[in-house]
Amino acid sequence: MKDQWRLIHKIGEGAYGEIYSAKNTETNEIAAIKLERADSKKQVLKLEVAVLKKLRGSNYVCKLKTWGRHSDWNFMVMELCGENLSELRKYQGGKFDLVTTLQIGIQIITIIEEIHTLGYIHRDIKPSNFVVGLTPDKRRNIYLIDFGLARKYTTNEGELRPEREVAGFRGTARYASLNSHNSRDLSRRDDMWSILFVLIEFATGSLPWRKLRDKDKIGEMKTEGLGPDLVEGLPPQFFQFLDHLQTLSFTDQPDYKFLKKLMQQALTNSGGNILRSYPWESTSP
Helix, strand or coil: CCCEEEEEEEEECCEEEEEEEEEEECCCCCEEEEEEEEECCCHHHHHHHHHHCCCCCCEEEEEEEEEEEEEEEEEEEHHHHHEEHHHHHHHCCCCHHHHHHHHHHHHHHHHHHHHHCCCECCCCHHHEEEEEEEHHCCCCCEECCCCCCCCCCCCCCCCCCCCCCCCCCCCCCCCCCHHHHCCCCCCCHHHHHHHHHHHHHHHHHCCCCCCCCCCCHHHHHHHHHHCCCCCCCCHHHHHHHHHHHHHCCCCCCCHHHHHHHHHHHHHHHHHCCCCCCCCCCCCCC
């Protein structure tokens, strides 16, 4: 890696590694490099590479370029993308306007539908795991990143894997489904619960459990607070979204078409247009 890529600066870090922007010394190409110590107990990067190799045909993930091991580090080189939706929300004063939220909603439901169609659930849907394109022609595009917690929910024959009786907590407490707090096995419905929480936060600027840090206390609030009050003040389509999710069992496929239609209805009713420019399109990262 040292012969081809030169690290420029750190652009992020997580529980399992660090991310840098880097320059190819032969072609001058700029990319993102994710690093993980090779002696790490949890070899998350290898799992992420395996998932991204399966998703290589997707238009909704940052392109995987190469991967391997150099010295004491596992590494993965990917297309460099722009800011994440958490950062972009802060630039807008902590929340997006309703039209922007609904535009994003249609895009990210489409993204998750494709990931599910390819046989994977993400299990860590949150604003910082969605990024926008870096170049002007890609600023409208949203991409899903960080597949370190992703899991294949189908067998090689395309059958659903059976539900496990107990599974550990997966995800980020603020956006995790109640099933995750209850240590239940996760499925497609749980990614959609996380999307709903994300969209509520985008539109209103917060979630009822925003100030809590303890995941068990957050789980208690979700146990009591997943009724109509959660979407109070939002278009009625958000309640229909919530209602649909509450009908889903472990094996059920979410009705992505219906959920996107709800977002489109709310968008039309609010006088918006799916083609309206995003607030960040006129800026460069």
